[in-house]
Amino acid sequence: MALLLRTPIAEIFRQHSANYFTNCVLRVPNSLSLARPSPMDNAARFASSLPKLPVPPLQQTLNRYLETIKPITNSEEFLNTSRLVEDFGKQGGLGEYLQQSLLEHSVGADNWLTDWWLDVAYLSNRLPLTVHVNPAGSSPIQSFRNVSEMVEFTGKLISGALQYRRLIEDGSLPADKQGSSDLCMDTYYKIYGACRVPRPGTDSLILQSDAGSGKRPYIVVVHNNHYFQMFIDDIHGNRLEDPSLSHQLESIINQSQSRGPSIGILSSNTRDAWSSAYSNLINASPTNSYNVDVIQRSLFLVCIDQPLDETTASTALAQMIHGGLSHNNGSNRWYDKPIQLIVNAQGHVGMNLEHSIGEAPPFCNLYDFAYQYATTAPSGDTKGNSSLTPSVRLDFVTNNQIDNDIADASEHLDGLVNELDVIAHRFPDYGREFPKSEGFSPDAWIQQAFQLAYYRRHGRLTATETGSTRRFKLGRTDTIRSASESALAFAESMVDAVPVREKLRRLRAAVAGHVELTRWATAGQGVDRHLLGLRKIASELGRPLPDVFTDSVYARSLSFGLSTSQVPSRFELFFGFGPAVPNGYGVCYNPQPNSILSVISSNRSCSTTGSAAMGDTISQSLVDMKDMLISANSKSRL
Numbered sequence: 001m002a003l004l005l006r007t008p009i010a011e012i013f014r015q016h017s018a019n020y021f022t023n024c025v026l027r028v029p030n031s032l033s034l035a036r037p038s039p040m041d042n043a044a045r046f047a048s049s050l051p052k053l054p055v056p057p058l059q060q061t062l063n064r065y066l067e068t069i070k071p072i073t074n075s076e077e078f079l080n081t082s083r084l085v086e087d088f089g090k091q092g093g094l095g096e097y098l099q100q101s102l103l104e105h106s107v108g109a110d111n112w113l114t115d116w117w118l119d120v121a122y123l124s125n126r127l128p129l130t131v132h133v134n135p136a137g138s139s140p141i142q143s144f145r146n147v148s149e150m151v152e153f154t155g156k157l158i159s160g161a162l163q164y165r166r167l168i169e170d171g172s173l174p175a176d177k178q179g180s181s182d183l184c185m186d187t188y189y190k191i192y193g194a195c196r197v198p199r200p201g202t203d204s205l206i207l208q209s210d211a212g213s214g215k216r217p218y219i220v221v222v223h224n225n226h227y228f229q230m231f232i233d234d235i236h237g238n239r240l241e242d243p244s245l246s247h248q249l250e251s252i253i254n255q256s257q258s259r260g261p262s263i264g265i266l267s268s269n270t271r272d273a274w275s276s277a278y279s280n281l282i283n284a285s286p287t288n289s290y291n292v293d294v295i296q297r298s299l300f301l302v303c304i305d306q307p308l309d310e311t312t313a314s315t316a317l318a319q320m321i322h323g324g325l326s327h328n329n330g331s332n333r334w335y336d337k338p339i340q341l342i343v344n345a346q347g348h349v350g351m352n353l354e355h356s357i358g359e360a361p362p363f364c365n366l367y368d369f370a371y372q373y374a375t376t377a378p379s380g381d382t383k384g385n386s387s388l389t390p391s392v393r394l395d396f397v398t399n400n401q402i403d404n405d406i407a408d409a410s411e412h413l414d415g416l417v418n419e420l421d422v423i424a425h426r427f428p429d430y431g432r433e434f435p436k437s438e439g440f441s442p443d444a445w446i447q448q449a450f451q452l453a454y455y456r457r458h459g460r461l462t463a464t465e466t467g468s469t470r471r472f473k474l475g476r477t478d479t480i481r482s483a484s485e486s487a488l489a490f491a492e493s494m495v496d497a498v499p500v501r502e503k504l505r506r507l508r509a510a511v512a513g514h515v516e517l518t519r520w521a522t523a524g525q526g527v528d529r530h531l532l533g534l535r536k537i538a539s540e541l542g543r544p545l546p547d548v549f550t551d552s553v554y555a556r557s558l559s560f561g562l563s564t565s566q567v568p569s570r571f572e573l574f575f576g577f578g579p580a581v582p583n584g585y586g587v588c589y590n591p592q593p594n595s596i597l598s599v600i601s602s603n604r605s606c607s608t609t610g611s612a613a614m615g616d617t618i619s620q621s622l623v624d625m626k627d628m629l630i631s632a633n634s635k636s637r638l
Contacts (some may be wrong), residue, residue, distance in 0.1 A: 421611045
């Protein structure tokens with residue numbers, strides 16, 4: 001996600017070292033009493049200090065829309081679209097009426113976009129969460145010598161995640177920053193205890209405010225498809241230390257040596273299929289309904305997976321995205337949970353995120369914190385806590401209908417797994433420090449490499465990148481329309497016989513243009529969310545969809561053949577998602593100081609795409625850009 005400046009985990013540790021650190025072990029108050037302001041209250045107080053998302057001027061958006069479609073249209077298409085835009089935006093026309101209605105709508109809302117975006121992008125989206133919606137990340141593979149070491153590490157990972165929760169609840173987590181601006185922290189206060197719930201047509205959400213406030217806190221651990229309610233305090237209300245957490249995990253593993261029914265795989269199906277199966281599941285038995293409620297209202301899920309045939313970065317990443325085939329770990333999940341921490345004995349460690357409640361960076365901040373704790377905290381006293389409450393296994397009742405639903409979901413998941421072509425790609429030659437040292441925005445530089453790679457493979461440009469609007473109250477994202485005229489001019493120069501100094505001039509123009517596009521989006525002056533607002537207000541007013549939105553060019557501008565997002569981490573985290581369109585790529589990148597990590601995805605059934613080939617082309621583009629810059633600088637000195 002472009003230009004998202006995060007508070008480094010090390011800085012969080014530093015700021016809290018006086019109160020929380022002794023010998024590098026994070027310490028939190030022992031009591032887990034919830035007698036404090038609720039997370040939602042904290043979120044509301046923080047958000048009240050932020051400005052509201054603006055509604056951009058109509059003509060500004062229409063002019064920028066026309067500017068951004070030039071690289072993806074021919075002259076005839078552009079002329080036709082220009083006429084539609086002119087008619088829509090004419091004085092006294094439909095566009096002005098809808099704009100005024102949108103302005104009026106914005107007055108009474110904390111954020112005029114939030115509910116619409118949640119509905120359109122998430123809750124009414126009927127695609128399966130697996131691959132299509134949930135991003136996932138994989139950390140460097142750990143060297144566990146045995147199951148005991150995996151259990152100890154997992155206990156620390158849980159402890160780190162719980163300590164991060166305490167920082168959030170205490171209001172002591174520093175605000176994320178974008179330059180000097182505070183960013184909205186709303187997502188942080190919704191992460192724990194939330195869950196998406198499948199419903200016919202439109203899903204719903206369980207949030208912390210109704211996820212068990214005042215009740216004894218717990219997580220859910222799933223191993224071999226068996227779900228366990230695991231309390232994170234003892235019978236006296238004291239939080240469990242790392243060894244006690246590990247002791248609980250060891251007990252869970254011992255109680256679930258055989259494989260249980262594949263209930264979790266139901267949540268991997270399309271939302272309508274899962275909604276139907278969900279109704280069958282909870283209505284089959286009061287026990288099932290109770291178990292589902294326990295899972296949904298848990299703070300988060302921990303998935304202890306079975307080993308896989310391979311141990312590579314790409315295999316580990318795929319495991320985090322979809323769990324492998326149905327007979328592997330695909331059912332050892334509950335894909336509706338915002339946080340699923342995933343570990344197996346081979347050393348695969350990562351997460352899967354259902355992010356209806358917010359974008360990926362807050363989740364990754366949480367994960368970075370938990371991962372750092374798990375990899376640095378010393379081993380504790382292995383003595384068990386005599387006051388532990390045993391974990392409760394949540395056994396489900398099945399019947400023929402549920403078995404049929406499981407079979408259908410298993411077949412569907414296997415299809416998703418076999419279709420997804422995903423790789424963990426490392427570019428080792430340089431990272432974010434090189435373009436920065438040459439006066440370029442690292443993000444804009446990398447984006448030009450992506451556009452150049454796409455142009456080399458497909459002979460055209462395509463959208464797009466996401467930019468954060470979290471400097472506004474309840475802000476989410478807007479689109480950075482990266483396929484600009486300047487990006488096209490640069491890509492063309494790199495494949496044509498153009499003098500090297502001209503190539504550099506065009507690169508500088510493309511980078512500067514991308515920085516400007518990013519400023520538009522992050523300042524709430526982007527194109528796409530404003531146009532969405534005009535569409536939604538037209539629908540709510542019962543107006544027919546204006547011609548500018550039924551134009552094929554508008555649909556093309558929303559077809560993200562290159563869906564990219566920067567999600568930085570201080571660790572070598574491979575984080576990614578599936579392609580946004582059947583003939584496109586998903587590219588999520590994590591620029592390190594001296595390397596660039598990317599997750600590249602595409603669909604195997606598409607003959608014109610390929611993740612490995614795209615990765616090679618991106619690497620070559622990054623090399624060529626550096627070589628061109630060095631050559632141009634060398635010539636300028638002569």
